[in-house]
Amino acid sequence: AAVLSSRGILKDKKVIVTAGGTREPIDPVRFVGNRSSGKMGYAIAKAAAKMGANVVLISGPVSLPTPQGVRRIDVETAAAMRDAVLSEYDDSNIVIKAAAVADYRPKQAAVHKIKKTGDSLVLELEKNPDILSELGQHKQKQVLVGFAAETQDLLLHAQEKLTRKNLDMIVANDVTLPGAGFNTDTNIAKLIFRDGHIEDLPLMSKDEVALVILNKVSQLL
Numbered sequence: 001a002a003v004l005s006s007r008g009i010l011k012d013k014k015v016i017v018t019a020g021g022t023r024e025p026i027d028p029v030r031f032v033g034n035r036s037s038g039k040m041g042y043a044i045a046k047a048a049a050k051m052g053a054n055v056v057l058i059s060g061p062v063s064l065p066t067p068q069g070v071r072r073i074d075v076e077t078a079a080a081m082r083d084a085v086l087s088e089y090d091d092s093n094i095v096i097k098a099a100a101v102a103d104y105r106p107k108q109a110a111v112h113k114i115k116k117t118g119d120s121l122v123l124e125l126e127k128n129p130d131i132l133s134e135l136g137q138h139k140q141k142q143v144l145v146g147f148a149a150e151t152q153d154l155l156l157h158a159q160e161k162l163t164r165k166n167l168d169m170i171v172a173n174d175v176t177l178p179g180a181g182f183n184t185d186t187n188i189a190k191l192i193f194r195d196g197h198i199e200d201l202p203l204m205s206k207d208e209v210a211l212v213i214l215n216k217v218s219q220l221l
């Protein structure tokens with residue numbers, strides 16, 4: 001019923017969704033990565049397209065099919081994701097950053113495959129740009145939505161990110177709860193808004209969470 005009643009609510013809106021994890025090269029055959037499956041972001045992209053939006057899905061490497069009616073841009077690194085997001089940002093109405101962006105990258109990717117010569121190996125990492133903070137600083141008309149996956153002090157951390165990144169809403173989830181972790185088809189989310197109000201969602205499929213998120217976002221437009 002939620003799908004039917006929300007049909008068309010995002011007509012003529014451009015929605016950018018980022019999904020999946022980034023990969024930061026160590027050498028030609030290795031990378032620093034994370035456990036993001038991309039499922040939450042892909043569910044949002046699919047639902048937004050069904051609601052009539054013009055959807056751009058900027059995706060890290062995942063093993064999921066491109067949802068129907070969605071334009072997909074594949075990226076690997078945080079730097080490439082930043083470039084893609086910024087090139088699509090100006091005329092967008094909604095940005096939903098479900099991607100798990102690597103916070104750090106190897107300072108230098110080795111040109112050749114690293115050989116196991118020593119008994120230990122130290123990788124020096126440097127900070128990646130914070131894409132969402134940058135979007136928040138240059139926000140025009142956009143509704144900006146972030147995600148916060150935490151293992152402790154969920155609300156505290158999520159609220160701090162909402163403020164620091166100048167977001168309109170943040171989707172917070174405690175990844176230690178069964179049914180809310182990485183690679184699951186379900187999620188247990190709290191939606192936190194600028195005015196401080198919080199909506200606690202029960203265990204839901206990621207498709208259902210996507211519908212709730214987009215319905216809330218459409219009210220913030």
Ligand code: CTP
Nearest residue numbers: 097098099101128129130131132146147148149
């Ligand atoms: N994010 C981003 N660019 C980064 C890091 C994070 O755009 N370099 C976005 C994520 O896509 C997510 C939100 O910021 O929507 C929060 O990500 P999170 O990793 O929880 O926040 P951080 O600011 O990286 O803080 P920390 O990892 O220390 O908790």
Ligand code: CA
Nearest residue numbers: 100101102103
């Ligand atoms: Ca992070």
